[in-house]
Amino acid sequence: MMDNRDQARAQDDELDARIEQLLRGKSDAAEDKAAEERVAREFARLAAEESPRLSTAARTQGLNALRAQAARKRPAPRPNPLAFLARVPRWAQMVAVVIVVVVIANGVTSAAADSLPGSLLYPFKRITEGGQLFLQNTNGQRAKLWMNLANTRLDEIQRLLANGTRVDPTMLDAVDESILRALSEIAGTRGDERVELLKQLTQLAVRQQKIVDTLAQSASPEQRARFEQTAKFLQGVANYASSDAAAGPELDPSKILTPGAFPGASPSFTPTPTPTPTPTPTPSATPNPSPTDANAHETFASPTPPASNDDGTPSETPRVVNPSATPPPNATATSDDTRQPEPTETRAPTETREPTETREPTETRQPTETREPTETRQPTETREPTETREPTETRQPTKTKEPTELPQPTETREPTETKEPTETKQPTKTKQPTATHEPEETPHH
Amino acid sequence: MKNVFTSSPAAAPDVLDDSLHNLLAQDEARELIRRAQAYDERALTRIYNLFADRVFRFIYYRIQDRPRAEDLTNEVFLRLLENMDRFHLRGADATLSLTGWIFTIARNILIDDYRRQKTRAVEPLPEMEEEVADTNFDFELHLTRADLQTALAKLTEEQQTVLLLRFEEGFTSAQIAKMMGKTEMAIKALQRRGLATMARFMSGKNLANRLETTDDG
Numbered sequence: 037m038m039d040n041r042d043q044a045r046a047q048d049d050e051l052d053a054r055i056e057q058l059l060r061g062k063s064d065a066a067e068d069k070a071a072e073e074r075v076a077r078e079f080a081r082l083a084a085e086e087s088p089r090l091s092t093a094a095r096t097q098g099l100n101a102l103r104a105q106a107a108r109k110r111p112a113p114r115p116n117p118l119a120f121l122a123r124v125p126r127w128a129q130m131v132a133v134v135i136v137v138v139v140i141a142n143g144v145t146s147a148a149a150d151s152l153p154g155s156l157l158y159p160f161k162r163i164t165e166g167g168q169l170f171l172q173n174t175n176g177q178r179a180k181l182w183m184n185l186a187n188t189r190l191d192e193i194q195r196l197l198a199n200g201t202r203v204d205p206t207m208l209d210a211v212d213e214s215i216l217r218a219l220s221e222i223a224g225t226r227g228d229e230r231v232e233l234l235k236q237l238t239q240l241a242v243r244q245q246k247i248v249d250t251l252a253q254s255a256s257p258e259q260r261a262r263f264e265q266t267a268k269f270l271q272g273v274a275n276y277a278s279s280d281a282a283a284g285p286e287l288d289p290s291k292i293l294t295p296g297a298f299p300g301a302s303p304s305f306t307p308t309p310t311p312t313p314t315p316t317p318t319p320s321a322t323p324n325p326s327p328t329d330a331n332a333h334e335t336f337a338s339p340t341p342p343a344s345n346d347d348g349t350p351s352e353t354p355r356v357v358n359p360s361a362t363p364p365p366n367a368t369a370t371s372d373d374t375r376q377p378e379p380t381e382t383r384a385p386t387e388t389r390e391p392t393e394t395r396e397p398t399e400t401r402q403p404t405e406t407r408e409p410t411e412t413r414q415p416t417e418t419r420e421p422t423e424t425r426e427p428t429e430t431r432q433p434t435k436t437k438e439p440t441e442l443p444q445p446t447e448t449r450e451p452t453e454t455k456e457p458t459e460t461k462q463p464t465k466t467k468q469p470t471a472t473h474e475p476e477e478t479p480h481h
Numbered sequence: 482m483k484n485v486f487t488s489s490p491a492a493a494p495d496v497l498d499d500s501l502h503n504l505l506a507q508d509e510a511r512e513l514i515r516r517a518q519a520y521d522e523r524a525l526t527r528i529y530n531l532f533a534d535r536v537f538r539f540i541y542y543r544i545q546d547r548p549r550a551e552d553l554t555n556e557v558f559l560r561l562l563e564n565m566d567r568f569h570l571r572g573a574d575a576t577l578s579l580t581g582w583i584f585t586i587a588r589n590i591l592i593d594d595y596r597r598q599k600t601r602a603v604e605p606l607p608e609m610e611e612e613v614a615d616t617n618f619d620f621e622l623h624l625t626r627a628d629l630q631t632a633l634a635k636l637t638e639e640q641q642t643v644l645l646l647r648f649e650e651g652f653t654s655a656q657i658a659k660m661m662g663k664t665e666m667a668i669k670a671l672q673r674r675g676l677a678t679m680a681r682f683m684s685g686k687n688l689a690n691r692l693e694t695t696d697d698g
Contacts, residue, residue, distance in 0.1 A: 048669035052654050055672070059651060071680035072673055075632075078624040079648045079676075087649065090537040090551060098555030099529055105562050106520040 051076070152192055152199075153207060175224030179233050182221060183240050186214035190244050197251060203259065208248075208266045215241065215273055234277045241274035501650075502576050505531055510575035518565050529558055532580070536587050539645050543591060545630050553594055557587045572659060581660025588642055624683070632679040640675030643668055 054073055057063035058080045068074050090098075121129060145164050148157035165185055172178045189211045196203050215237070222233045245267050252263030505513070516524035536557050541550040561583060571578050624632075633641055639661075646657045654672065658665040 044670070045666060048666065048673045051673045051676070052669045055647065056653070059648070071684065072676035075624075075676045075680045075683065076648070079629060079644065079679075082624065082626055082629055083648045087534070087538050088541050088547075089534045090554060091547075094537075094551035094555065095533060098533060098551075098558060099526060101555060102525055102529055102558050102562060103522050105559055106522055106525050109562065109565075110520045 055080070152196055152201075153204070154201070175221045176229045176233055179218045179221035179225065180236070182214050182218035183237060186211055186218065186240065186244065189214055190247060194247065194251065197254070203255075205259070205262045208262055211244070212266060212269055215244075215270070219273065219277075234280050238274050238277040241270045241277060245270035245274060501531070501535075501580055505576045505579075507575050510579055511570070514568065514570065514575065514579060518568070520562070520565070525558075525562065528561075528579075528583075532583050533558070535650060536583060538649055539584060539587050540591060542630055542633060542645055542649070543641055544594070545627075545634075549594075553587075553590050557583065557590050560586050560590065574659070577656055577659055584642070584646065584660060588638065592638065628683070632682050635682050636675045636678055637671075640671050640678070643671045644675050647672060 051070070051072055054063060054068075055076050058073075058076055063077075065077060068077060124132075144157070144160060148160040148164060151157035151161050165181075165188075169178060169181055172181055189207060193203055193207050193211070196207075218233075218237055222230060222237065225233055248263050248267040248270060252260045252267060255263050513524050513527060517528055533554060537550060537554040540553050540557075541547065544550055544553070564586075568579075568582055571581075633644065636644070642661065643657055646652045646660070647654070652660070654668045655665050658668045661668070
């Protein structure tokens with residue numbers, strides 16, 4: 037029984053192998069033994085001949101039926117309230133979504149813009165402001181924005197006081213800080229833009245100072261001191277800005293007084309923090325600028341004539357135009373109702389510059405060499421605010437903030453200088469191995 | 482499954498040159514199935530164009546009625562579409578899995594048709610245990626397609642399927658075994674028995690023809 041089964045299996049295998057050869061065309065008819073092999077040969081021959089195919093009509097009919105059935109089977113659009121959207125093109129849907137998002141964001145932003153400290157939307161307002169700052173590309177734009185923000189902060193304080201709400205003193209810090217930030221951004225500007233910004237800052241500071249003064253009068257006694265402190269600070273800024281604006285157009289941008297230190301190179305701005313520890317050197321500082329200015333005029337005072345022309349062209353700010361010739365008086369008149377002495381000090385350098393109108397050398401690179409004097413000058417001008425601040429200890433932190441941020445560049449500078457020595461070191465290192473090699477070899481020999 | 486009994490000296494590879502695998506690679510088969518299951522029209526069209534002629538041959542050989550074979554062929558693809566979501570890949574060979582599925586549907590369609598027609602038994606001939614006495618097999622064999630179809634009709638449904646897949650579609654016994662869910666040995670046995678039955682039928686027919694001619698002479 038088992039033998040029969042094995043035999044049958046062997047025959048199955050043998051036939052299958054023959055068929056495999058047959059289908060591959062590797063078998064000879066003469067080798068066929070069994071009747072099955074002959075039938076298989078005929079089967080394979082007929083299959084290799086032309087096979088019956090589906091007629092074109094049947095094929096078309098079958099495909100159409102298949103496609104129609106598939107269309108029915110495909111998930112039908114669910115009846116939903118938004119079904120009409122399916123007919124709206126995809127791009128239109130996306131545009132609509134974007135519009136909705138923008139409208140909502142706009143609504144929140146504008147609603148937040150009117151919010152006051154303490155309200156739910158106020159943090160959103162500050163975030164929006166931060167975003168705006170992020171979007172500004174130039175120092176000038178950022179300076180303007182900071183000035184706007186200073187206005188906003190003061191406006192908030194005014195409104196809070198009008199509402200009878202207690203004003204947190206830190207809100208005045210925010211005003212101070214915004215203005216200081218504007219100052220530091222202005223430091224990065226040059227030429228006419230710088231002058232314009234400084235004038236705007238002057239006007240802003242003067243206006244704010246008046247507001248703060250009035251606020252101080254109506255404020256509670258303990259708050260009054262804080263308001264007065266800010267008022268003083270604003271006045272100092274106004275003095276500083278006006279004097280600098282006056283000097284600006286006539287000077288090579290990199291040489292302008294204190295701010296001149298900023299534009300010349302960002303690292304050079306760092307010295308400004310140092311003046312706070314040493315406020316006294318006022319006399320020594322003031323003399324320095326005048327010589328440096330004189331030097332500047334001697335070597336390259338070309339900017340003055342073109343500057344005057346430039347001032348003449350912008351008719352938008354007639355006030356400013358005239359002042360360029362005689363800026364100190366205007367600035368002092370607007371800013372200093374009470375304290376004229378300080379501006380007069382700053383006026384002196386501006387006047388000294390005017391006389392020197394030598395257009396011949398227009399070499400702007402030299403300023404880099406004259407940076408050192410500008411650095412020495414910074415203390416003198418920055419000192420003015422420091423003097424006003426001294427009465428209040430609270431403001432010093434705000435000032436110290438800038439220094440802490442800015443000193444970093446100076447640190448970065450040092451490494452660049454130290455790099456050169458490192459380069460020189462490398463050759464010495466490479467030499468050492470060679471030197472050590474030789475002694476090793478010599479003992480061997 | 483080990484092909485213990487494959488003693489083929491030709492060392493037949495899994496795939497013949499003209500087989501479906503050359504037309505439909507594994508990756509494409511997988512993608513095709515995936516898209517067809519989403520009722521993607523292009524995927525379904527591709528499946529139809531790949532298999533329509535093969536299915537038609539498979540059916541036409543067995544019912545010898547062209548218009549009805551064409552109708553049944555199209556019916557196969559409609560049923561495929563109906564059951565598309567229930568199709569699952571079996572084994573690693575996606576092409577073979579899809580092919581086996583389509584031919585299984587064709588077989589079911591044919592069986593349904595047999596029942597409807599009642600004209601032909603699904604199993605026309607009883608199984609014969611013994612082999613043909615091939616020592617006496619001496620007739621000169623030259624079959625026509627009609628002869629083949631007539632002889633094929635004498636076989637069981639499984640035998641017909643095995644022989645058609647083997648000779649017409651060129652699949653190996655191992656591939657057919659996978660498609661039909663049987664062992665390779667079973668396929669080989671079906672193959673030999675089917676061919677033996679056809680030979681016996683031929684020889685009987687041949688003998689009858691000879692008798693007729695001798696009577697005439």
